[in-house]
Amino acid sequence: MSQYEVATLKKGLMILDALLIEESMTLSELMRKFSLNKSTTFRLLYTLELMGYVEKEDQSYSVTDKVAGRANPYNAKLSWLSVSPLYQLSSEIGETVYIGILDGTDIVTTQVVDGTHSVRSHTQVGERSPAHLSALGKVILAFLGEQGRGKVINQLKLTQKTENTFVDPHLLKEHLKVIREQGYAVDDEETEIGLRCIAAPILLKDESIAAVALSGPAVRLKKNMDRSLSKRLIQCSEGISKML
Known part of the structure; x- marks a missing residue:
């Protein structure tokens, strides 16, 4: 060991x-992995938990959103695999198409292909908003595992942006059940009056890791188009899922 290394910090x-790689591990699993004794492992985990970097649920430990760089390991692969399908979809429908991922309780936009209309939806890579406000967020939540979905909903601050925004947690949970059954989500002027959005999940092992969406003015993306547009979105999202 180098004279400059701090052994305890290194173990932590x-x-x-x-935990970033495995998502969750028990104390015993961490002991075996690093050949640490129980007392040392417990003290390290206790300190990390006290500082807000680790949380314990039942007997398993996992990292919290405080850990910088926490990200889905498929995000990098998703970024380049999705480019061609997004351009194809945008060229077919003429609307802005984009991909978002869940980061804590927020949705972060990771890919954007602008539509061809002069009046269109504008979004940028890196933009974020609470998950309940968008079709992207709602469809990702709907296709998360029950435990993960409940955890995010419990931490979400259900802020109201328009009169259509879901701010009742019980109504939101029922709404997510409908989304899961139909396979897509709609933001019906819930984020901004005059703007509608439709999204479909990108799945890995039957759970959402991201979502693909299209958006545009409500006067152009009318409700009677939801079904046909959602079918095209689902085809795109399923194609990306298969490539992953």
């Missing part, structure tokens, strides 16, 4: 690295 960072 090793534990964080392992």
Whole structure:
């Protein structure tokens, strides 16, 4: 070991690295992985939990959103695999198409292909908003595992942007059930009056890791078009899912 290394800090960072990769591990699993004794492992986990970097649920530990760089391991692959399908979809329908991922309780836009209309939806890579406000967020939540979905909803601050925004957690949960059954979500002027959005999940092992969406003015993206546009979106999202 280098004279400049801090052994205890190094062990704590090793534990964080392992939890980022495995998503959750028990104390016993971490002991075996790093050949640490129970007392040392417990003290490291207790300190990380006290500082807000790790949380315990039942007997398993996982990292919190405080850990910088926490990201789905498929995000990088998703970024380049989705380029061609997004351009194809945007060229076919003429609307802005984009991809978003869940980061804590927010949706972050990771890919954008602008539509061809002079009046169109504008969004940028890196933009974020609470998950309940958008079709992207709602469809990702709907296709998360029950435990993960409940955790996000419990942490969400259900702020109201328009009169159509879901701010009742019970109504939101029922709405997510409908989304899961139909396979897509609609933002019906819930984020901004005059703007509608439709989204479909990108799945890995039957759980959402991202979503693809299209948006545009409500006068152009009318409700009677939802079904036909959602079919095209689902085809796009399923294609990306298969490539992953």
